[in-house]
Amino acid sequence: MSRPSPQTDRLLDLVDLLSRQPADGATLAEVARALGLSKATIHPMMVTLTRRGWLLRHPERHTYRLGPALVAAGRVAARGHPVVDAARPVVRGLAAATGLTCLAFVAGAMPGEPDELLVGEIGQPPQPPAGGGGDAHRYLRLGDRFPLKPPIGSVCVAWSDDPTAVERWLDRLGPERPADALTQIAPSLDGVRARGWSAEVDSQLRERIDLLAIELGEDHRGVEHAAALRRILGDVHRLFGLADALPAVIEPTGSYRVSTVCAPVFDGGGDVVVVLAAICASEQHHAPPRTGAEVVLLGERVAAAAAGLTAATQGRPPRTWRR
Numbered sequence: 205m206s207r208p209s210p211q212t213d214r215l216l217d218l219v220d221l222l223s224r225q226p227a228d229g230a231t232l233a234e235v236a237r238a239l240g241l242s243k244a245t246i247h248p249m250m251v252t253l254t255r256r257g258w259l260l261r262h263p264e265r266h267t268y269r270l271g272p273a274l275v276a277a278g279r280v281a282a283r284g285h286p287v288v289d290a291a292r293p294v295v296r297g298l299a300a301a302t303g304l305t306c307l308a309f310v311a312g313a314m315p316g317e318p319d320e321l322l323v324g325e326i327g328q329p330p331q332p333p334a335g336g337g338g339d340a341h342r343y344l345r346l347g348d349r350f351p352l353k354p355p356i357g358s359v360c361v362a363w364s365d366d367p368t369a370v371e372r373w374l375d376r377l378g379p380e381r382p383a384d385a386l387t388q389i390a391p392s393l394d395g396v397r398a399r400g401w402s403a404e405v406d407s408q409l410r411e412r413i414d415l416l417a418i419e420l421g422e423d424h425r426g427v428e429h430a431a432a433l434r435r436i437l438g439d440v441h442r443l444f445g446l447a448d449a450l451p452a453v454i455e456p457t458g459s460y461r462v463s464t465v466c467a468p469v470f471d472g473g474g475d476v477v478v479v480l481a482a483i484c485a486s487e488q489h490h491a492p493p494r495t496g497a498e499v500v501l502l503g504e505r506v507a508a509a510a511a512g513l514t515a516a517t518q519g520r521p522p523r524t525w526r527r
Contacts, residue, residue, distance in 0.1 A: 214239065215249065220345065222259070222270050229262065229269035287469060287478050287517045288324040295480065298509050299327030302482055302502060309350070309466075309479040311360055321357065321479060323348040352376060354389065355404045355450040359468045360476045362396040363522045388446040395452035400468075400511070401503040405449050406461040406491035454496045454503070461491040465503050467510035474522035480510045 217239050222230060232250065236243045250268060253259040257273035291308040299306040305328060309321035323346055352360060353376045361373045370393065374385045382388060396402045454460070463485040469478035482502060485491035494502075514521065 214241065214246070218246070218249070219270070219274070222268065229265075229267035231267050235268065287471065287513070287519070290517050291469070291478055291480070291513055292325045294509050294513050295325045295327035297327075298480065298482065298506065299329045302505060303329045305329065305483045307344070307481045307483065309481060311476050311479065319352050319357075319360070320349040321352065321360075324478065354446060355392075355402075358393060358396050358402045358450055359466045359479055362393045362402075363468070363474075363476070365522070382446070385446060389450065391452035392447055392450040396450075399454075399503060399507070401507040402466045403451060403454060403460065403462045403499055403503060404464045404466070405451060406463040406485055454499050456495070456497040456500065458496040459493045460496060460499050461493055462499050463491045465499070465506050467503070467507040469510045469513045469517070470519040470521050472518055472520060474520055477519070478513070480506055480513070482506050
């Protein structure tokens, strides 16, 4: 595991802060307050960044905003990731067509650390739906990282030629990994390959039961209730396993609280380079129930966008592609 760098974190926090208010900028005092640092600590860094063109300082308002040097760096970064650049209009079009927040995740890794997905583009729907999914973008930023912990990332391992890839992915569950995890997940991955897209089912019910058990346990009057709830919770965890979080088959007449629908974009070597995702739930709303037919329609739409992006960027599906 790499060692943390506080100075680097401060720099990135500063850039993130100013990127969220591009027009107005922020004063030295506002930056220091937002980052929880003293003005004496942040001032030398901001002076250096201004001299290098990373920041611009307004001569009268004394506010700072991002400078032209970052524009040049951003253009170089875009040229270095042509698939991500090509994904931007696709993601925005998908958001407009579905009415959901849609994302382009970049499949990336850090040496010595688990693989993660990075948010490369965010598409916002014109009018967020009342049922959820439309306000997810408020809690997401470009560059946010998501660990590939099952069921997240199934589209990244479903087509892998590496026989150990699924095992390494399941190992990220840590102590939560069931003894029969591979047996549970195998039909689900078969379903992902057969459809060409994944549907991750909302697990917030289990999380809410977990929190309720904790709250009852902290109240001495609820100790007995908490013990009973934990026994029930154990049954829920056994009944609602990996196969339920990542259904192998989507029944058209069934009802599903799908949180995310994902499809892979392949590069020229047949590896997943980008994941397109439609977000059906958010921090403020649980995933609304959808019929299986509605889920399939959404999945096919995301998969079609991903397939079009693969073709447009000269990618090709892997040998195990079965659509």
